[in-house]
Amino acid sequence: MGHYTSPIRAQEVTGGLTYHDVTESVLKPLESKPNKLWLMATGLSMVALGIGLFCLGYTLWVGIGTWGLNKTIGWAFDITNFVFWVGIGHAGTLISAILLLFRQTWRNSINRSAEAMTIFAVICAAVFPVIHMGRPWLGAFWVLPLPNTRGPLWVNFNSPLLWDVFAISTYFSVSLVFWYLGLVPDFATVRDRAKGKIAKLAYGGLALGWNGSAKTWYRFELVSLILAGLATPLVLSVHTIVSFDFATSVIPGWHTTIFPPYFVAGAIFSGFGMVQTLLVVMRKVYKLEHMITLQHMEAMAYIILLTGSLVGIAYTTEFFIAWYSGNHFESFAFVNRAFGPYWWSYWIMMSCNVFTPQLYWFKKIRQSMLATFILSIFVNIGMWFERFVIIVTSLHRDYLPSSWAMYTPTWIEFGILLGTFGIFFTFFFLFAKFFPVVNMFEVKTLIKVPHSPQEEYAEQHAEVPIG
Amino acid sequence: MQNSTQKFLLGKFKDPDTTSASVKALSAEGIRVYDVYSPFPIHGMEKLLGFKRSRLTVAAFFFGLTGTTLAVLMQVYMMVWDWPIDIGGKPFFQGPALVPVTFELTVLFAAFGMVFTFLFVNKLFPWKKTIIFDERVTDDVFVVAVDQARLYDKDKAEDIMKKSGAFAIAEQEVDDPYFDVF
Numbered sequence: 001m002g003h004y005t006s007p008i009r010a011q012e013v014t015g016g017l018t019y020h021d022v023t024e025s026v027l028k029p030l031e032s033k034p035n036k037l038w039l040m041a042t043g044l045s046m047v048a049l050g051i052g053l054f055c056l057g058y059t060l061w062v063g064i065g066t067w068g069l070n071k072t073i074g075w076a077f078d079i080t081n082f083v084f085w086v087g088i089g090h091a092g093t094l095i096s097a098i099l100l101l102f103r104q105t106w107r108n109s110i111n112r113s114a115e116a117m118t119i120f121a122v123i124c125a126a127v128f129p130v131i132h133m134g135r136p137w138l139g140a141f142w143v144l145p146l147p148n149t150r151g152p153l154w155v156n157f158n159s160p161l162l163w164d165v166f167a168i169s170t171y172f173s174v175s176l177v178f179w180y181l182g183l184v185p186d187f188a189t190v191r192d193r194a195k196g197k198i199a200k201l202a203y204g205g206l207a208l209g210w211n212g213s214a215k216t217w218y219r220f221e222l223v224s225l226i227l228a229g230l231a232t233p234l235v236l237s238v239h240t241i242v243s244f245d246f247a248t249s250v251i252p253g254w255h256t257t258i259f260p261p262y263f264v265a266g267a268i269f270s271g272f273g274m275v276q277t278l279l280v281v282m283r284k285v286y287k288l289e290h291m292i293t294l295q296h297m298e299a300m301a302y303i304i305l306l307t308g309s310l311v312g313i314a315y316t317t318e319f320f321i322a323w324y325s326g327n328h329f330e331s332f333a334f335v336n337r338a339f340g341p342y343w344w345s346y347w348i349m350m351s352c353n354v355f356t357p358q359l360y361w362f363k364k365i366r367q368s369m370l371a372t373f374i375l376s377i378f379v380n381i382g383m384w385f386e387r388f389v390i391i392v393t394s395l396h397r398d399y400l401p402s403s404w405a406m407y408t409p410t411w412i413e414f415g416i417l418l419g420t421f422g423i424f425f426t427f428f429f430l431f432a433k434f435f436p437v438v439n440m441f442e443v444k445t446l447i448k449v450p451h452s453p454q455e456e457y458a459e460q461h462a463e464v465p466i467g
Numbered sequence: 468m469q470n471s472t473q474k475f476l477l478g479k480f481k482d483p484d485t486t487s488a489s490v491k492a493l494s495a496e497g498i499r500v501y502d503v504y505s506p507f508p509i510h511g512m513e514k515l516l517g518f519k520r521s522r523l524t525v526a527a528f529f530f531g532l533t534g535t536t537l538a539v540l541m542q543v544y545m546m547v548w549d550w551p552i553d554i555g556g557k558p559f560f561q562g563p564a565l566v567p568v569t570f571e572l573t574v575l576f577a578a579f580g581m582v583f584t585f586l587f588v589n590k591l592f593p594w595k596k597t598i599i600f601d602e603r604v605t606d607d608v609f610v611v612a613v614d615q616a617r618l619y620d621k622d623k624a625e626d627i628m629k630k631s632g633a634f635a636i637a638e639q640e641v642d643d644p645y646f647d648v649f
Contacts, residue, residue, distance in 0.1 A: 019607035154545035163567035209595025
């Protein structure tokens, strides 16, 4: 409640920061000229983006024959990347919505950047289903119920691929609105401090005339809470529906009821991996260690440890059920995953998702930012391979041995993957330069003001409990 | 709606506790507080200022219900009535298959409807000229504003504000102050 914190709990904002200190330290990068490091990093991301755009253009011009797909393996790099990026996004919504409902105040200093990450990751994800259609300029009629001259012949609402369209677009737009709404009070802070003409105009527009009136705050908090309530089932539904893309098919290795919870746990796992990767660097470069403390990094490590172990249980359960079902196709699919031609991808997945996160049991590892950075990269790699394993190893051994095939990605596919990292980091660096990267007003609610004579007066006159 | 220039008495504070105390003390003396401005939400302030419970939650429910209804009607119209397709002899109306899209549209309508209602009732829009009583009210200053037209004893109000911890007292004229409040 308010800014009261139990004396037993560790402070969430350290270093005795005042309200004004929070504003100053968060807005410092925004209000100063971009430095060389930022220009170099953004430039590098734009190069990656450029390579990606070239490969995308080449794919659209020539067709998806430029990819390594064949008759047996119809989904590979494209859908792997799609599921990977959608999963990344889930940590942002977990932090902004679910942790808000559970009153976990440590989310306050990391929610802004995590939500930004969500939005950029979903943009990256959306690229793949669009281009994997081959002729995306016709795609609007395949994925949206648009009136057309063929009947109208509508989309098929029984198809999980169509559910995906609705799930991802709702997820994206609701996350965007939630993120923007939280940004409005902070944009007002930037507006009120802006010196330049352009800054005044831009942030004046974005701030929507916010002035911190009590009535606005009251409604704002209510709206945030309901949006969190709506976003919570939404985020669970999104990866559930993504898992339906596989689970409702009859392919051995895909046709399993464990998929929805297993995908959601994996998504949160991978998302927190990415949040850690980004925040380890950002808190250092932007000197935000007093707001994004070691305690915050540890809390994320706990979630990674939990979800990583959940994913481990899911892998084991799948194997057990494959054997226990007595279904030859099912057990073959799983033995082939671990010991077949793609065994290396399976063991990369197992090592990065199940084994290495166990190091987070040690406090020394959780508190070492170098170790955290390395482990979080491992999580990202592992979760990319999880999707690769699920998709490619289940497809490459078809029912007929004459159809068995192998899949090798082409450089065009690598280029597109690189391009999505370019999109992601270009957006993220622009965000880091032009947006308040920490939610200032929520962090300010966590600060305990020192005892003063005025406080005594307040205590004497307060009958309604305040604070 | 009044459309005039009003003079306001402003008490400026450095922290939420003294701000709340001041509002409490002012209302105890029967002085009506026009509004409180703060860099972050102050818990319990809505009770001190006597706000009625917001009906935004009700609005959200009905927006959600609209989404649910439209989603079901759309899917049934397209799959059953307008162009039914025989997919392996399965029935045209398949209840469970309609759930995901119905759920997503419910959330979509509820979220967007509520946010736009919020922006509408608070009259928030891009490039709005807003009342700013202190440039640092979005940074670290808390302002308690009292409309002087509704104030009988100005000195008393000033005194209460000072006693409850105001670091500054100011006056400011504002055009059309009741534009925001309804």
